[in-house]
Amino acid sequence: xxxxxxxxxxxxxxxxxxxxxxxxxxxxxxxxxxxxxxxxxxxxxxxxxxxxxxxxxxxxxxxxxxxxxxxxxxxxxxxxxxxxxxxxxxxxxxxxxxxxxxxxxxxxxxxx
Amino acid sequence: xxxxxxxxxxxxxxxxxxxxxxxxxxxxxxxxxxxxxxxxxxxxxxxxxxxxxxxxxxxxxxxxxxxxxxxxxxxxxxxxxxxxxxxxxxxxxxxxxxxxxxxxxxxxxxxxxx
Numbered sequence: 001x002x003x004x005x006x007x008x009x010x011x012x013x014x015x016x017x018x019x020x021x022x023x024x025x026x027x028x029x030x031x032x033x034x035x036x037x038x039x040x041x042x043x044x045x046x047x048x049x050x051x052x053x054x055x056x057x058x059x060x061x062x063x064x065x066x067x068x069x070x071x072x073x074x075x076x077x078x079x080x081x082x083x084x085x086x087x088x089x090x091x092x093x094x095x096x097x098x099x100x101x102x103x104x105x106x107x108x109x110x111x112x
Numbered sequence: 113x114x115x116x117x118x119x120x121x122x123x124x125x126x127x128x129x130x131x132x133x134x135x136x137x138x139x140x141x142x143x144x145x146x147x148x149x150x151x152x153x154x155x156x157x158x159x160x161x162x163x164x165x166x167x168x169x170x171x172x173x174x175x176x177x178x179x180x181x182x183x184x185x186x187x188x189x190x191x192x193x194x195x196x197x198x199x200x201x202x203x204x205x206x207x208x209x210x211x212x213x214x215x216x217x218x219x220x221x222x223x224x225x226x
Contacts, residue, residue: 034214034215036217042219042220043116043118043203043217043218043219043220044203044205044215044217045217046214046215046216046217049214089155091155099157099160099168099171100155100157100215102154102155103154104154105154
């Protein structure tokens with residue numbers, strides 16, 4: 001049974017720092033992995049999607065890596081800003097069966 | 113539309129009443145998903161539509177929950193005889209299969225059952 005774990009559960013850093021959020025999964029047979037952002041009272045925003053054949057994806061200050069063999073993904077945020085404060089969720093899709101398995105999220109606070 | 117639209121954004125109802133939640137996906141997206149997020153818990157998959165058919169309804173928590181999709185577009189999630197444990201944010205997402213599979217979420221419908 002696929003399980004997704006995100007560490008840490010919460011993180012607070014000063015503005016400007018580079019930071020890494022971690023996501024681990026127990027079954028390496030995945031179709032893709034996605035990182036999402038959730039702002040309070042709002043829906044989810046897809047940040048990056050990494051297909052199983054890919055190693056990383058980049059969008060602006062965000063870089064997500066995927067290492068299937070070790071069951072790990074990291075989300076790197078460069079030069080953090082207060083606007084980056086949100087909960088970040090990773091989700092794994094197994095075998096293109098549309099059902100995502102979600103991590104519990106990392107609540108990120110960027111202090112001005 | 114430009115994004116996934118859900119209504120109502122907030123719904124307060126009394127225990128035992130029926131509620132309907134609506135999702136209008138991105139135009140042209142064939143796949144539509146319903147998820148539920150309860151307070152302090154992760155996202156829970158409810159049901160998936162491919163076109164108008166629902167190949168997998170296994171996530172629906174009880175027979176009080178049903179969903180339909182018409183015209184390959186708008187979907188309605190219906191909860192009958194609501195219970196307090198149904199209180200949650202119900203999120204809808206759509207994607208265009210044949211693409212990368214990226215999901216686009218609506219802002220959710222917050223249901224409170226008193």
